[in-house]
Amino acid sequence: EGQAQAQVPFTAGEKALSRKLSSIVDSAGASLFRSPDLTTPRLSEATLGSKVFSQKEMSRRRSVCLMREVVKAPTLYTKLLRAKKAAEMLLQAALEMSNSTVDNSDALIQILMEGSQKLLAAQHSIFFFVDGEELVSKMGPDSQEIRIGLGTGLAGHVARTGEKISIADAREDPRFDDSVDQLTGHSSTTSVLCMPITYDGAVVAVAQVSNKLNGESFTFEDEELFEAFAAFAGVCIRSHQLFHTVCNERRRNEVLLSILTKLSRTDIRFLDQVIEKIVENIKELLAADRCTLFLVDKETNQLFSKVASNSSEIRINMGQGIAGHVALAGDTLNIKDAYKDPRFSRETDKRTGYTTRTILCMAVRDHEQQIVAVTQVINKYRGCFTEDDEDLLKYFSLFAGITLSNARLYDFVVQSSNSAMQLFETATTGAPRAAVSAGTGTSFAGLVPTEAQLAAVKGTVVPAEELASVFSPEFNVHEYHLHTPKEGYVIPMIVAIFDKMGFIEQFHVDRDALYRMLVCASRKYREVPYHNFTHAFDVVQTVFLYLHVFRQREILDDLDCFTLLVSAVLHDIDHMGLNNSFHFRAETPLGVLSAASGTKSVLEVHHCNLSIELLSLPECNIFSGLTEDQVKAAFKNLINNILATDMARHKEFLEEFSRVADSGYTKGNPEHHRLASAMLLKCADISNVSKPFAISKSWGVMMTEEFLFQGDAEKKKGMSGVPTINPQQKVQLAQSQVGFITAVVFPLLQSLSRLCEPLGFFLRVMEANTTQWKAIIQEEEAAKASTSAQPRSPGASGP
16 A cells, blocks of 8 residues: 555575475465364355455454464464474574674584574584585584585485485485494484575585484474575575685785785895795695795706705606696696595605695796796695685796796896806906816816827828818818818818918917817817817818908908907807707707897807807917907907807898998998908808808708707607708708708808909809709609609509
8 A cells, every 4th residue: 555665676595585484384374274173264244244344454354263263273273383483493593694703604504503403303413515526514613624525425415416305214215324424423313304505506505404302203394494494594605605705805815915025025136035935925825834846947857846844956857746747737736635646656755754635736837838837735724725725826826937937047147147247357358367277167177188188189290282272162171070080180270270361470379278279169069960160160261261362351450350260160169959949949048048138149149158268268368469458359259250140140230231331341440340250250150052062062961960950859848840851852952952042141142242252252153053953953853753654564553
């Protein structure tokens, strides 16, 4: 009546509760009306007379008549009292649940258990919360957690199926599991009523009461009452879970922010401190007993820990154990029982007396998503590691990985750069380094020749005819390759080249120091297919031809020519037969250092560092006769020349030199002749295609063999490699040589020949070589076509 007033809409949970309460009242009323003691009053016309009543008044009068009849029926009156008491108890339990402190899980559990026991007059009660594939219960505020799997026992069956269970004797039911009673401490279980607690159609918990106090079984009315109780309990539990989710999220963010703030204030200059701080923060974040951070060593394909109880380093192979598996596969392992996992080794526990229960192991990645470390967290203080713990560790690892990567890069860069700068600064002063003696403590430890070894090298006599041949463009360097009878002539021949140029006398070079330097360099070069000391000798001889025979010395000053020859000796020192791309992709120490330094010239920077170090050794210091300004200029030239050999910068240097040539080359301009010096070394470095064909072909085979060598290294590391050329396939080799001459070497020599026409000699040689390579291609293609055109033999089969 009157205008309808606005109402707050009911929630789904409240509507469900209302329906359950109504069903109880309706059930009680229906049972009353079915009672034989009650005759339902009929308000006939005789009873009402001729009066007309409103619908509301009619309802009131029917209720009065009904209550008069109820008073006359004692059995019906008892049932009404029982229903009234049940409703009051249900209301009381609902009020207690709704008034409970939502942030106290133990209090809510206690209220649920006590409420269900009182409501159904049961001896025992237990509540299980659904946690993934398990049910979790706590028997009182101070009890330990009880966990059972879904489908285990009566409660597990209810949780999995969502069906209620009411049985008179639990021990006769095949779904009953006595082990659950042993965990809960209940004994002599008989009657059981087990009810799913749902919210929005999902089972969130299971309520179980057992052993009716009167010794009877649970009735239909008990089931309906328990359903109503479960409906309200579902609302309370869900509210409690949502509240805890919000609180946990806030606390998690606060802790994470606090820990990340601490991590950001850690000084990355000290790697050990960074690791220690990461480990401490993870233990605090996940409330765990122990944590170990394993760093990835890709060079040895191992993991190592720098934080150990005995301060010693622990190393394990990739793929070994829990951490090794994560480092290799990159996935996350959340292990609830370590001893049941076959990847876990119990040896450490046996040795230390420690018991590992739970493990959370996760990969730590850098900003490029490369695995740089593995975190292994052990034994959460309460229960097992959860999905929330996994998310927390994942968030933290995003920041920890970047911090750790930066710290490792900084540590590596500082050590390398300090060493290089110290060597450079010492070298530019021309003063001897008292701290370094006979190559000890350096990259050349044990490589400096003894006096007896030096005397043997100096005493090597090269036949005059052969010595003269080294000054000729027809010189065949392959006759002096590694492990050939004439290998011992190489160093005396290089000294002869320096003598021929007049540099030993002009720059007061200590002849013994020159021999030692050459011996050290030859020993530092590796025995790879192409970039070995024979290649260095070939480049030295080619530079000599450019400068002396083909008069390129005219466009440079003498100090430039001297350092250009030295650069030719050292330009590929310690080359591993692996290109810059490999070092970057495989994250070798050299690749990591270059990435941190912002340069892509991985090997060229390495060659520079070693060259500076070698020339700074007192025994090998061939710059000792130079003035301080000349030493500085010599090292600048050396570094500039070697860095220019990076083929990734080929186009850059070619375009710059073309601009200089177009605008006019000036010998008096230091930048111009420094650029010309770099271009001459670049050209000599790839000059094998400009040598007589037989010599050029041998170099081509060696280069392709080194490509195959790198391909094998890439396969071992699981890297995708660039397709390689088979040196046994003549067509592939010929095509690669023609392409290299046409696209790279010919334009370079053509540009240099603009300043000095005599270099046109090498252009003509390359043209002749190109013609021969093309002839080989045509011959092979013709032979292939001829073979495919031949008729088959009568016995041939197949398509």
